[in-house]
Amino acid sequence: MQRNSISIYVQGIGSVGRNFLSILADEGKLISERTGMDIVLGGATDRTGSVIFSKPVAPADLLKAKLSGNILSLGKEVTSREMTENEGGILVDMSSASRDGSRELQMYLSAMKNGMDIVTANKSPLANHWKQIMDNASAGRRMVLYEATVAGGVPLFSLLGGSCGPSTVNEFRGIVSLTANFVLKQMREGKTFMDAVAEAQKRGIAETNFRDDTDGLDGARKTVILANALFGKNMTLKDIKTSGVSESTDAKGMDRYRLIAEITRSGNEVHAFSGLRNLDDGDYLLSLGEMSLGYEVNTSRNGRLRIHSVSDGPGETAAAVMNDVMLLAKEKFQGKC
Structure with a gap:
């Protein structure tokens, strides 16, 4: 029987992003059992560019490619906007914050317009553009989760x-x-x-x-x-x-x-x-x-x-990001979003 799956599109593979991929690699079976969904890597962005994976890519393989500076070899190189055009997927933002959050704002608005939900550890877009992001999420019946933005791995929201x-x-x-x-x-x-x-x-x-x-x-x-x-x-x-x-x-x-x-x-x-x-x-x-x-x-x-x-540190922050991804996966498995 075919398993349910959901694709995630990772923005940023720094300290938090690498820990996130390690969690997905080490705890993939547990995550699937608890959410009812397999979490599948659909694409990734780092400082070298953005790539959509044409075939399944294991978290360990993406980590290896990141360390060698060659994630673009894993699939089709795309624009940052094309990364937000994946209906039903989750955009997972662990990128470094821009000063005014404008870059991230445009990315989030485009993703939500195209039927994607957002999980973010990036503080700047929410601190600078909270109302616009949340109003768009509400209007489009999309979800924005941000547990990791404030207290690392400490449960808060x-x-x-x-x-x-x-x-x-x-x-x-x-x-x-x-x-x-x-x-x-x-x-x-x-x-x-x-x-x-x-x-x-x-x-x-x-x-x-x-x-x-x-x-x-x-x-x-x-x-x-x-x-x-x-x-x-x-x-x-x-x-x-x-x-x-x-x-x-x-x-x-x-x-x-x-x-x-x-x-x-x-x-x-x-x-x-x-x-x-x-x-x-x-x-x-x-x-x-x-x-x-x-x-x-x-x-x-x-x-x-x-x-x-x-x-607390990058590992704990990554765990908070993963928990948000799991919460969204559960919602999608139950047909709530």
């Missing part, structure tokens, strides 16, 4: 949406920027800014272009997504003032400073903050380790919840 249905979120406080807080901690311990960044890159938590993270832009993007997704707002980056860490930061005396995201509801108003804050002794966020992401939420019916990881 799926957990609160699936387990806290009767509740309103009244407050969110979290450490959602691993790189900036890691660099600050290293500076408190005596390292220079650049030495701290180099250590973060060595551990695989800082990108080659690290400024978005250390300047606080990455945290601000995540704060916008949180405000829109959990508090029903339509914020953009223009609504958030932020701060970060740089060569000029004097880390002495900053033992209790963390770069945090904080969003509160007061009546009909929602206030959002992203940046460095001096936390009180005993603050839950101070208990998180240098490799941890975590948050606490105050809900109307489910009480105050605290969730964090012991360690």
Whole structure:
């Protein structure tokens, strides 16, 4: 009997993308059992270009081709727009964020117009164009899932949406920027800014272009997504003032400073903050380790919840991306989308 399958089209094969492919290779049988669908690679895009696979390509083969710099040998080279013309498929965006999200916006709109759903770990399009993306998804009866955009592998949107249905979120406080807080901690311990960044890159938590993270832009993007997704707002980056860490930061005396995201509801108003804050002794966020992401939420019916990881990185983020793909696969298997 022929098995049900769904094709995915991978955008970006960096650290998260490579971990995603490893998960698909190692856990393919488990994923199929839990979703009722075989997840099939339909195409991929990296810095060398875009390719549609004319015959099945195993995740391990795509990884091998990526490492050799030759993914285009696996199929037919296509334009980036042609990658979004695969009705019924899932566009999985793990590419590096553009500054204003415009590139990703056009890709998402084209994909949804052509009957594709979206799974993304890319923060910039949602932080800059949330309303347009979600309005188009609603109008076209398409789904956009984004679990991995904010807290790496720490369950957030799926957990609160699936387990806290009767509740309103009244407050969110979290450490959602691993790189900036890691660099600050290293500076408190005596390292220079650049030495701290180099250590973060060595551990695989800082990108080659690290400024978005250390300047606080990455945290601000995540704060916008949180405000829109959990508090029903339509914020953009223009609504958030932020701060970060740089060569000029004097880390002495900053033992209790963390770069945090904080969003509160007061009546009909929602206030959002992203940046460095001096936390009180005993603050839950101070208990998180240098490799941890975590948050606490105050809900109307489910009480105050605290969730964090012991360690987070590209592997955990990739697992969150895969979980979104699995959720969509289940929906499609059950005929809901």
